Amino acid sequence: MEQAQHRFVADPAVRVTAPALRRRGPASTAQGQRSRDRVLQASVDLITEAGIDHVRLAKIAQRAGMSPGQVMYYFTSKEHILLEALAWREHEDTRRRRASLRKIDGAWHQLGRFVDLFLPASPVDPSWLLWIEAWARAPHNPEVDTFLDELMLPWREDLAQIVERGVQQGAFRPPDAIGDFTIRFCALLDGLGVFHLRHKPSLPRQRVAELAMDAARAELTTTTGAPSPTPAPLPS
Numbered sequence: 699m700e701q702a703q704h705r706f707v708a709d710p711a712v713r714v715t716a717p718a719l720r721r722r723g724p725a726s727t728a729q730g731q732r733s734r735d736r737v738l739q740a741s742v743d744l745i746t747e748a749g750i751d752h753v754r755l756a757k758i759a760q761r762a763g764m765s766p767g768q769v770m771y772y773f774t775s776k777e778h779i780l781l782e783a784l785a786w787r788e789h790e791d792t793r794r795r796r797a798s799l800r801k802i803d804g805a806w807h808q809l810g811r812f813v814d815l816f817l818p819a820s821p822v823d824p825s826w827l828l829w830i831e832a833w834a835r836a837p838h839n840p841e842v843d844t845f846l847d848e849l850m851l852p853w854r855e856d857l858a859q860i861v862e863r864g865v866q867q868g869a870f871r872p873p874d875a876i877g878d879f880t881i882r883f884c885a886l887l888d889g890l891g892v893f894h895l896r897h898k899p900s901l902p903r904q905r906v907a908e909l910a911m912d913a914a915r916a917e918l919t920t921t922t923g924a925p926s927p928t929p930a931p932l933p934s
Contacts (some may be wrong), residue, residue: 734772736762742784750780750831770794777835781842784828785849791815792852793823799856805864809918812860816887817893817903818851828892835876854880861918879917886913907917 740761744753755776759766773779774877795815802808818826836843857880864870887910894906 721916730772733764733768735778735786737764737769737772738783738786741779742824744827745761745780745783745831746827748821749827750776750815755779780831781827781845784825784832787825787828788849788852792856795856796895799860805860805867805869808859808860809864809914810907810911812857813887813907813914816884817891817906817910819877821895821897823895826895830892832896850884864918868920871920873917883910883914886910 737758740758741753744757744761753776755766755769758776758779759769762769769779773782793811798815799808799811802811832842833844836846854877858876859875861870861873861879865872890906890910894901894903
């Protein structure tokens with residue numbers, strides 16, 4: 699049990715690289731990395747504000763304080779920027795998520811926190827808007843599809859660790875296959891998150907989290923009826 703409890707400390711976030719036709723600008727120096735990160739931050743901000751269809755490379759360059767040529771030194775296309783921006787956000791989200799989960803005792807409380815961190819924080823959550831833009835490209839591009847699967851892997855790994863810990867503590871009933879449970883539960887959270895982003899007034903964020911935890915209770919509650927808390931809201 700102790701080993702499972704501390705795995706969030708031992709497993710650092712791994713940076714996933716987006717597929718591209720060719721590699722440009724490895725950003726091997728500290729200054730190069732800072733320039734590249736400026737482009738990614740500018741892209742995240744603009745895509746969140748207007749959607750990628752209304753974002754031009756010249757606007758990204760302007761927001762980053764660079765020339766279009768400098769932007770193209772690091773990235774091969776606007777789609778490449780989108781995917782790298784998503785990977786950049788996910789890398790940071792994974793680091794923060796694991797730091798947050800380390801501080802929480804009890805498998806049900808950890809699962810509640812996982813749900814809270816997974817769902818959109820707001821209707822304009824940057825990570826979710828990037829994911830939606832990327833999902834639209836996956837059916838027509840096997841490389842993008844594989845890339846998105848790799849980005850989801852840390853979420854599923856963290857969920858599997860929570861379930862394993864809960865089973866070891868006697869808080870969870872063992873699912874038939876933990877890997878299958880992580881696919882089902884993450885798919886459920888994806889669907890609930892997208893539905894919530896459609897601005898359904900009848901489905902506020904807290905209700906979405908409750909629906910997710912209801913599904914978890916149906917699969918994981920032991921015969922003793924271990925309690926499962928409603929996720930606490932994210933701090934503002």
